[in-house]
Amino acid sequence: MIGASREALAAGRENLDSLTDNTSVDAAKLAEELSAVTTLLDREVSLRRVLTDPSRSGQDKAELVGSLLGRQVSGPTVDLVSGLVRSRWSGGRDLVDSVEELAAYGEIIAAQKAGKLDDLEDELFRFGRVVAGSHELRAALTEPKAGAAAKAGLVKKLLGGRAQAGTVRLVTSLVATPRGRSLEQGLASYARLAADRRDRVVALVTTAVPLSDRQKERLSGALAKLYGRAVLLNIDVDPEVVGGVRVQIGDEIIDGTVSSRLEGARQALEG
Structure with a gap:
């Protein structure tokens, strides 16, 4: 990610920090809603083109976000995504990647606010080590022909009751919708976000x-x-x-x- 997109993502992270500093904002809920927005933007190519079109005003794009998401997600999520589309982007995919990163960052913030960030980091690391030690497990989690629901079910079987809900959500999102990332790259990106937070x-x-x-x-x-x-x-x-x-x-x-x-x-x- 370069140029305008990098600056837009940095501004989005600052906005996320400001929103979650408010004790009334549920960071975990915000993260889940941003994950849903990622899925929407990833699927709707024409929509993300409109939302990153430099010829349209930022206010126009923000109003479109409000009309589309206002009844689907909470106010903080609408505010955050509206702020993102007001920025300039180098490409439509950068917007989707940034919303996805902010969703993961929201999970990390939620864990930190609950005093569980150390646990989340350790669970993600240990999960990566387990996968690295089993060719069969890695294949099951990364096989392109395997359905997202099957992969999510496998993650739940492996981590359900053994890890925090945030850890399960992050890993599930990664294996169900990798979006061009390897499992190792995704887990490493989560580790970097957690390190950046601290x-x-x-x-x-x-x-x-x-x-x-x-x-x-x-x-x-x-x-x-x-x-x-x-x-x-x-x-x-x-x-x-x-x-x-x-x-x-x-x-x-x-x-x-x-x-x-x-x-x-x-x-x-x-x-």
Whole structure:
């Protein structure tokens, strides 16, 4: 997302923050309604073209949103979407992507307001690890021919009663309507949104054995100094790394594992 769309999304997030700062606004309900708006805009190509048409006035587009959604969703959702369509967009798909991102961000805000954001982050991470460890499960959740209802049912079976409702909604939305994203990309985007909410970065740490609390503290402190922000450690234990630590933050990888050094030596010998 570039240019005008990036600025429009930033403005939309500020509006969402302002709306949810009001204790009378139900952030979880707002998130669910934004998810429904995402589905509508994704399906109705002509509508999103109209709502992102630069030749139409922002007020005209906002009034159209009010007439279409006024009786379907709450006032805060109408206000937020109306604000979005008043902005300029580089393309119609950017509007849909932004509404979808704000829906996920709303779930994160709801979890934080309930004091459950740590749980939500951990549940999403653990779910990703479970899926990564099972080719059959990943295939069932990502098979294009499988219906959205079947995938949603599988998520409910896996997470129902074991995870927060917000976690279930986020994962269900991701597998039922991936919209071009892989499961891994979607889960990573949720992790980034949660980290942004708390002004920190997320590090995926892979080690051969579990780290002690002291080791975790030292590692997070070192990474915080390096990146200038607080760092959340998501730790994955993988005996195949042999020893050392592999850290991934976004697209950057710091690999100090024995297996990596052995692979480097093997390639050097073969070369």
